[in-house]
Amino acid sequence: MSGHSTYEPKTGFERWLDMRLPILRMAHDTIITFPTPKNLNYWWTFGGILALCLGIQIVTGIVLAMHYVPHVDMAFNSVQRIMRDVNYGWLIRNIHATGASMFFLAVYIHMFRGLYYGSYKAPREVLWLLGCVIYLLMIMTAFFGYVLPWGQMSFHGAVVITNLIGALPVVGPAITTWLWGGFAVDDPTLNRFFSLHYLLPFMIAGVVGLHIWALHVPGNGNPTGVNVKSAEDTVPFHPYYTVKDGFAISVFLLMFGVFVFYMPDALGDAANYIPANPLVTPPHIVPEWYLLPFYAILRAVPDKLMGVILMFGAIATLFVLPWLDTSKVRSMRYRPTARLYFLIFVFVCIVLGFCGAHPPDEPVIGHSPSGMILLDADLNSWVWLSRFGALYYFAYFWVITPVLGLTETPLPAPESISSPVLSHPATTPTGAVASPEKRG
Amino acid sequence: MADTVVGANPDPHASGEDPNRRDFIHIAAGVAAVGLVGGLAWPLIDQMNPAGDTLALASIEFDLGKVAPGQQVVVKWRGKPLFVRNRTPKEIEEAINVKVADLRDPQTDEERHKPGKANWLILVGTCTHLGCVPTFGGGEYGGWFCPCHGSVYDTSGRIRKGPAPKNLVVPDYAFLSDTKVKIG
Helix, strand or coil: CCCCCCCCCCCHHHHHHHHHCCHHHHHHHHHHCCEEECCCCHHHHHHHHHHHHHHHHHHHHHHHHCCCCCCCCCHHHHHHHHHHCCCCHHHHHHHHHHHHHHHHHHHHHHHHHHHHCCCCCCCCHHHHHHHHHHHHHHHHHHHHHHHCCCEHHHHHHHHHHHHHHCCCCCCHHHHHHHHHCCCCCCHHHHHHHHHHHHHHHHHHHHHHHHHHHHHHCCCCCCCCCCCCCCHHHEEEHHHHHHHHHHHHHHHHHHHHHHHHHHCCCCCCCHHHHCECCCCCCCCCCCCCHHHHHHHHHHHHCCCHHHHHHHHHHHHHHHHHHHHHCCCCCCCHHHCHHHHHHHHHHHHHHHHHHHHHHCCCCCCCCCCCCCCCEECCEECCCHHHHHHHHHHHHHHHHHHHHHHHHHHCCCCCCCCCCCHHHHCCHHHCCCCCCCCCCCCC | CCCCCCCCCCCCCCCCCCHHHHHHHHHHHHHHHHHHHHHHHHHHHHCCCCCHHHHHCCCEEEEHHHCCCCCEEEEEECCEEEEEEECCHHHHHHHHCCCHHHCCCCCCHHHHCCCCCCCEEEEECCCCCCCCCCEECCCCCEEEECCCCCCEEECCCCEEECCCCCCCCCCCEEEEECCEEEEC
16 A cells, blocks of 8 residues: 655755655655545544544653652652642643543554454554554553552552562562562652653654554555455545544544543542552552453452463463464454454453452342352352453453354455445445545 | 686685684674673663662661550561561460461461560561551451452461462561560
């Protein structure tokens, strides 16, 4: 799809620059004329939304760093000062804190989109891998950032997560001490987490550049999963997708705004408004909502090391997905059985999120144990629901996906992106062939 | 140059055809580069380990006179809570009467206190699961209960139930006098 450039420098300066650094040509070919499948639906707008999210986090973060003090005695108060005294500090901090949640919401939709439409399949494996790297960097950045306000949840969250690494045999404790820079989570830890929290977003931006580069080699996938066959299947990125992405971004920002202005603390934890106290652990430790499914998988296993391995394995699995899927059909639009298992998978991820938010031994239904005892615990408990959820999570990738690709009978996919539209002249108004109107 | 016949002047040093000599230069340069990068990388890695002043603060002294029988005082040591517990005779008896072989991390009560000082139990107050601070008086073994993931410790701080793999850690400490200990 990275065909001939149609950029024509209009002024003398542009011609001069084009001979020396063809940056305007690159921008033109990427944002203006880039041939894009004409059937992209709104699930495809989240790439643009995510780029915006990264921009918002970097800009608000740089501003917050001008007022924040990374010291155990002053961190909590400096955040309160930002909220109360710094001009518009409340706004900037609320955008940054809410922005993290919005970023993850968008990335999860983006990832589920990729799973459903087979965006990770050849020739887009590297594109998918780069996306997984971005996701991993996002998790690390979010974790480091959550520690900075130095509230109770910040502190004890950091304790629990850094102790996970201590589960590794032999080298674990040494690595944990190295991460802490001491014998516990303390001032050196806070300082380095601040440094890394500032660094990682720029690394994300770098990998996003590679992600977009890798996207522009094969070009966008599309809801049918059928390759682009002719120029008839595409429209230029501008104005068609700049406008479509722009509309989606506007709607997304409306929701973003509702959280920022009306319920800025809805996605956080009240315990983080208590200054960190290393001597008292809050009764119930939970990570932010976007990491709850992984936390549920961690707690599902009674063994410390196995729990840690499974939790990291849940993320590592995403990296090998392109080689686990045996199906030649990209889009699940033509894979009815796979679609069913996929919808269950989405549901299970949400259920795992709820599991991670509740104390493991608490009953799921009702207030008293049901007496359905198996092995060591009551089946009517969040920990057992986590176990079933974790089982499905791994089975979906390691069993269902490889087996289903070989055994299922997919529906016939269309000849080309245009053919399903053109074969129904009754429903196609005159001139619709060249019309920008696209349907999901 | 056309009349410079190949082989007319067989000088092995003039041509680049001596493989051993060229290889040596490549390998030597490679080793030097790796050594240089490694030498520079180590300080960058090691700077994250505990600094000198952090290590210097690693031991404290504590006056046991403040702790009445049945009480527990929590002291901060190396950034972590330290439980200093003056055990009652009943608690000590419970701790001794446990069948050691049945424990997940088998240790007798005697191994967990100084000789002749059975009432003084000094423990690092972080759960051996993921480092939360257990609360005293919870759980069914009369010891500590970790609120994070439900580990239960007995009156000797030994793990009895839940996900934690090890007993609560007994730090290095020594009695300076009958009422004074040095920890670390």
